[in-house]
Amino acid sequence: MATKQTEPVTVISLQKLSLETPEPQPKESKTFTVEDAVETIGFGRFHIALFLIMGSTGVFWLAGSLLIIGLASVVIPTIGWRWLIRIASIPGIILILAFKFIPESARFNVSTGNTQAALATLEHIAKMNRSVMPEGRLVEPILEKRGRFADLLDAKYLRTTLQIWVIWLGISFAYYGVILASAELLERDLVCGSRSEVVVTVGDTEGSQSPCHCHMFAPSDYQTMIISTIGEIALNPFNILGINFLGRRLSLSITMGCTALFFLLLNICTSSAGLIGFLFMLRALVAANFNTIYIYTAEVYPTTMRALGMGTSGSLCRIGAMVAPFISQVLMSASFLGALCLFSSVCIVCAISAFTLPIETKGRALQQIK
Template structure:
């Protein structure tokens, strides 16, 4: 062990050198310290709590903007007589915007900074964009206009990978995983708030006012965004050591703590930040490919079970005793024509049917599953490393999704969906913990943003599975989601790097620069 420590000191590998009581690493001269040393020494205090709460409110705003699709389609169907493909295309439009925004803004953040992103888009903050197009979509004269405007809303919701990246970079190693996971509680709160808002607004004021009220939290976040400082890790990686020290001193004052004595030093400074090819170096190639698949599978399943829940409860939860096309159409008229009785041909017709009070209640109950689900995954994460925790969460979702095929009735349908959503809600947040930890500062936002962008491919496809395929075969639809998430569980175990307790890298080639 002593030989390993001595070797790490000689190589100047800060990740493997423990901190001393003064906030320095063994073997490191006491007249210098790194940003990792400073973040660990400052600890978790008032500054992190304020930043965390602001990011949490941002999560609420984004969750409301995204999860409105789960309650909006039936209202739009009654106004514009939409086909199932058109209803699915509304969800897809939001996710296309998210895919474009995730990639572009991830690259932008690594090159120009995290805070710059918030102050650039929309003139004041990313959430101004979200508020503006959220309200504007309420005035859509036609369905096609609504599609375009909701795509712009999706572009604005691409802020949440940057929120996670910014939050993670200010957190000490010990609190990092639990804090990022706990952000999902804010997402769950936003989802529940959206369902509750729909119950209050849709029957009285209609879907246009629901869109307006949904956009208001984005304006609140936009007003508060000026308080957010730039990431000290970005400043250090870009060679702006004085600005980084000023931010660290500000954190020290708010936390009533102090910086390690000496001068802030940087690891190797590079101007080549946010380079796409850096995601496919020998060290990260396998990690990047596996993460792309995991993100795609998990986001597809997370939104898929949410959309499928609405469809199932619209069909009164009874889909096993009748042909597959029954029970998945908004309102079914089952008709055996006399001319085709011998061939047992079945015709299924869709018409306007709004969600009932019981349906809203069940959707709200299953959405609440995200709260205990996140707490459960947090407990598992405290005991297990990142990779097996992801595997447990994803496998749990698969098991309870496959149990839907038992056709045990409406009560058990609610139970199975509740537990499945509990596992996938906590599990969907785990890639947000792992991905920023595994990539260095120079490509962290790009790595997270690119994973989020690639994941939108699965999310773009999932409305056509949960809202179109479901109308023809529940068995095939459930099998798709259960199988994909089971494969994601296996992929998480194949990830080559375990990040629990690991220092966050600055460049991927950790050489100390005096």
């Protein structure tokens, strides 16, 4: 019986194809943060104008100080103190008007939920810089919690906070001490010469009258005060170089140590040029101390604690400013060397505290969260 030969069968599995058009997926909208906008906009004319306005605070304050010092001996006998104060307040009025052109911080507006105001600020900056805004919608990550005073005393920042407070108090104490003691220093016989002494009778009745031994200021004394005041801005370039190359801690400890040294040098008998040099360097050093601690305090704390850290440090600064007049005026009148040693000792403590700070912020990015 013949076998029936079967042909091979090829089985093809067909997959059902859908002829329907696939539904379009929703396109994700682009978003950007304030930091993204700042990076995209870049540096430009707005930042230059902001630098000039903010930098002019010290210049206008210095101009007002120099104006009072320079005109004191000429204007007071003619028109009195009231007109002198009005003239010296002109730089401050100009500064207040200039601040009106500074927009509110975009980060602050976003943190308070005012996104439209933040967007308007960024667009204004981009327009001034002739740049463009990033594409998308402005958003900002929601912070789980804001900074609290207890965070400054957390184990991570406790040592840093306490040392920063000591430094702020000491720097303010030395800064305002130098300024307020300038008149007392010029009355002293620090230039190895004699001064003309004038006896002024104080009191209303003959029984209550008492002699007051005073030293009249000469034109050279006003020149000394003007030159020493210029020291606050003359050495700023060297301060900037020290901060960037030596770091914040080492730079601050060096300037604080030099401040302590120059306080002690005021006690030695010197020439008129030597006294001017000592006061000039003291004003330059105390101003450099302020510049460095401002930068360090703003960099060491994260964003959630930065304003709180600056605010509490500023409060300690005011305490130092309130104590300084009692030392530079009252104690210095009773014991000149004792007052200078006290100022110098405080600066040495601040120098040690600055050198032993646990965190160096040079080259470190700003911390966003704790």
